[in-house]
Amino acid sequence: MSSAVPLTPVPLSTEEAAAMSQRSIKKHDVAIMLVHWFNAATWILEVTTGVALITSRLFRVAPAWYSDLIGGVFGSRANLLKFHIALGVLWIAVLLPYAIFGFRNYLRAEMLNFFERDDRRWLVIRLKMILGRTDEPLPPQDAYNAGQKAFALVVWTMVPVVGISGLIMAFQLFSTTAVGWAVVFHYLAVGAVVSGLFIHVYMGAVFPEEKPAFFSMLTGNVNELFAYSHHFKWWRKVKLAEQAHERKQSPGPEKVP
Amino acid sequence: MARYAMVTDLRKCVGCQACTVACCQEWGVPAGQARTNVRTTPLSGTFPDLKSTPMVEQCNQCDRPSCVEACPSGATYKDAGGVVQVDGGVCIGCGFCLDACPYANRFINTATRKVDKCDFCSPRVVRGEPPACVATCTAHAKYFGDLEDRGSEVHRLVFWEGARRQETSSVAIGPNVYYLGKPELVALAFSSDPPHSPKLLTAGQALNGLVRPLVVGMVAATFLGQAVAFFAQIHKGEGDSHE
Numbered sequence: 001m002s003s004a005v006p007l008t009p010v011p012l013s014t015e016e017a018a019a020m021s022q023r024s025i026k027k028h029d030v031a032i033m034l035v036h037w038f039n040a041a042t043w044i045l046e047v048t049t050g051v052a053l054i055t056s057r058l059f060r061v062a063p064a065w066y067s068d069l070i071g072g073v074f075g076s077r078a079n080l081l082k083f084h085i086a087l088g089v090l091w092i093a094v095l096l097p098y099a100i101f102g103f104r105n106y107l108r109a110e111m112l113n114f115f116e117r118d119d120r121r122w123l124v125i126r127l128k129m130i131l132g133r134t135d136e137p138l139p140p141q142d143a144y145n146a147g148q149k150a151f152a153l154v155v156w157t158m159v160p161v162v163g164i165s166g167l168i169m170a171f172q173l174f175s176t177t178a179v180g181w182a183v184v185f186h187y188l189a190v191g192a193v194v195s196g197l198f199i200h201v202y203m204g205a206v207f208p209e210e211k212p213a214f215f216s217m218l219t220g221n222v223n224e225l226f227a228y229s230h231h232f233k234w235w236r237k238v239k240l241a242e243q244a245h246e247r248k249q250s251p252g253p254e255k256v257p
Numbered sequence: 258m259a260r261y262a263m264v265t266d267l268r269k270c271v272g273c274q275a276c277t278v279a280c281c282q283e284w285g286v287p288a289g290q291a292r293t294n295v296r297t298t299p300l301s302g303t304f305p306d307l308k309s310t311p312m313v314e315q316c317n318q319c320d321r322p323s324c325v326e327a328c329p330s331g332a333t334y335k336d337a338g339g340v341v342q343v344d345g346g347v348c349i350g351c352g353f354c355l356d357a358c359p360y361a362n363r364f365i366n367t368a369t370r371k372v373d374k375c376d377f378c379s380p381r382v383v384r385g386e387p388p389a390c391v392a393t394c395t396a397h398a399k400y401f402g403d404l405e406d407r408g409s410e411v412h413r414l415v416f417w418e419g420a421r422r423q424e425t426s427s428v429a430i431g432p433n434v435y436y437l438g439k440p441e442l443v444a445l446a447f448s449s450d451p452p453h454s455p456k457l458l459t460a461g462q463a464l465n466g467l468v469r470p471l472v473v474g475m476v477a478a479t480f481l482g483q484a485v486a487f488f489a490q491i492h493k494g495e496g497d498s499h500e
Contacts, residue, residue, distance in 0.1 A: 053347075055331030058457075058465045061473060067331070077331060078346025130486070169349045172370035176352035180460035183329055183351050184468055191472030195479045202483035208490070 005239045009140060009232045017225055024221040025238055027143070035098050036217055042091045047194060049084045053077075059187075085170040092163045118233075119146035140232035147203065154196045161189035259338040259403045260433070261377050263388070264414045265313045267438035267446060269398035272297055272311035276390035276399065283378065283389040287368045292316070292375040293390055298449040310438065312446040313399070315390075316341060316362045316375040317423070320431025323455035327357035329464070332372070338403075339433060340377050348372050353461040359428045359452035377401065404433075411435075421447075428452040 012020070028036075052070035054060045060067070067077075074080040118139040123146045128134040138145075144152065165182035172179055204214045212226040227235040272295045280286070280293050293315040300307045322341050325333050332348035335341050348371040355363050355372070366373035378388035382401075386392065391399040402409035414420045420435035421443055428451075436443050457465065 053331075054329050056326055056329045058326055058461070059329045059469060061469070076346070078344060081330070081347055081349075169351070172350040176350060176355075176365050177460075179349060180351045180353060180458050183349070183353075184460050184464045187464060187472060188468045191468075191475055195472075195475035198476070198479040198483045202486060206483075206487060206490070 005236055005243065007236075009228070012225075012228070020225040020228060021223050023224040025224055025227050025235070026220055027216045027222045027227075028220045030220065031098075032102075033217055033220060035094065038094060039091075042087060043193075043197070045087055046084060046091070047190065049074075049080055049087075050190065053081060053084060054187075085166075088163075088166050088170065092167070095159070095163075119149060122146040123150065141230065141234070143231055143234040145230065147199075151196045151200050154192055158189040158193050161185050162193070165189065258405065260405045261318065261338045261340055261382070262402065262404045262411050262415065262433040262435060263315070263377065263391070264400040264411050264420050264435045264437060266398045266400075266414075267310055267312070267436055267442060269396040270295065270311045270313060271396055273395055275393050275395050276313065279389040279393035280375070283381075284373075285368075286373065287366065290364055290367060290373070292362075292373060296450070298445055301445055301449075308442065308445055310442040310446050312436075312449070314360065314362060314450075315434060316358075317360055317432030317434045318375075318377060319433065323359065323430055324354040324357045324363065327353045327455075327457055327461060329353060329461075336379075338379075338382075340379055341374075342376055342379065343372050343374060345369060345371050351458075351460070353458050356456040356458055359430070359455055360423070360432075361453075423447045423452060425451055427454060430455075 049070060051062045052067045054062075055064065055067045071077045071080050074083055118141065121139045122141060125134060125136050125138055126147060128136075129138075165186040167173060168178055168182035169186065203210050204217070209230075212222045213230075216222045222231075224235070227238070274295050277291050277293055277295060281288075281291055284292065286292060293313065295311050295313050297311050298309050300309050302308050318335075318339060318341050320339070322333075322335060324341065325335060327333075328348075329351065330347050330349055332344045332346075333341060333354055334344070350365060350371045352365060352372075355361075355365070363372055363374045365371065378386075378390075381388060388399075388401050391401045400410050400414060402411035404412055404415060406412060414437060415435050418437060420437045422432045422435050424430075424432065436446065438446070
């Protein structure tokens with residue numbers, strides 16, 4: 001790789017690609033990874049217990065034996081509800097500081113800047129590719145691709161709904177009418193997130209092309225080749241920042257290309 | 258299996274509300290609310306032939322309770338004795354059951370903010386005591402017992418004395434509270450505040466009719482989508498990835 005950082009992706013030679021696949025770039029802070037896995041574990045437990053809490057034939061999504069099974073694990077349905085509420089409150093306590101402190105630097109900068117032209121094109125081409133209708137290359141993406149951003153958008157609109165409606169139900173806030181509607185919105189918001197979660201988990205853990213993204217949630221790093229081919233705009237920013245840093249460290253006679 | 262029932266003899270009831278007071282004392286129901294209440298019907302007929310009667314209202318512990326299905330969390334259920342119970346540890350106070358009761362005998366307790374109603378004093382019955390209202394009734398107008406027990410007083414009153422329960426042609430869900438009295442006065446007591454058809458709160462209707470199908474559809478769609486992709490991936494095999 002020359003020191004010039006290209007504006008658009010250029011084809012790599014085999015040697016360049018091999019060298020890049022050996023170098024790693026830091027993608028996630030340890031705090032972010034911890035929050036991610038805490039969040040994942042909480043979602044599994046809360047959905048498992050929450051589904052068991054809805055028993056009425058009019059509203060349930062799981063059969064009666066499932067509710068009996070999960071209720072049995074906790075000893076009683078009252079204990080099951082207590083666990084669901086306690087874990088939910090802990091979840092809010094952990095995610096709230098993350099949302100407040102992470103919003104400007106992380107979420108707004110990287111995830112919620114959704115409606116870019118490349119993102120919209122990426123979604124269309126990706127969908128066509130899945131359907132086998134196109135071989136067009138995907139437009140270059142930032143630290144998060146348009147699919148990840150779309151899921152982030154769903155999560156970041158729905159998670160506050162889940163948390164607030166959960167608190168209303170747990171502590172009977174405001175009025176009986178408010179609690180009644182909180183049931184409806186809790187159900188809807190969780191449904192929207194779980195629906196997106198299937199794609200998120202499949203893309204993250206199963207889909208071969210995105211495997212480095214999965215391991216980045218464990219190690220914090222992705223290899224440079226993956227960054228170059230999947231998140232070119234982000235790779236370019238990282239490279240430019242590196243160069244600026246190097247220039248600052250050693251202000252030599254060499255010209256800026 | 259027991260089948261608990263209560264019989265109120267409207268001929269003896271004087272409308273003194275002693276049962277209401279005893280119930281509120283027993284269960285610490287906040288002032289202004291009650292699990293049972295004695296209402297007096299408006300005057301009916303033309304002077305001088307006027308009629309009115311007290312009517313004791315409480316949960317009917319119906320055989321086919323419409324409130325049980327309305328409760329999303331299963332806090333409301335029918336126990337082995339046929340009594341409709343509310344598990345305060347599971348109730349979230351959503352109010353879906355309130356209008357589901359045709360007799361409007363459920364309320365949100367302002368202290369606990371959860372649903373409250375008569376449970377035939379189940380904790381007292383377990384100890385072998387009669388319900389508080391029966392024990393305290395100044396006129397001995399209330400009877401409590403097991404309809405399955407042929408030797409019981411309630412069995413005699415219901416099957417031999419012809420005690421009646423408040424049902425209409427449109428609302429017949431098997432209430433287990435019976436009333437004795439002059440037929441026209443019992444009819445007046447029933448007709449002056451007839452049961453309404455079980456209703457589900459608007460929020461409950463939205464959840465049942467709109468949100469549940471939507472959520473099930475969304476989750477099923479993405480689940481199937483990733484399942485198809487997963488099997489396609491197994492079928493095709495994985496190519497080289499940037500490892």
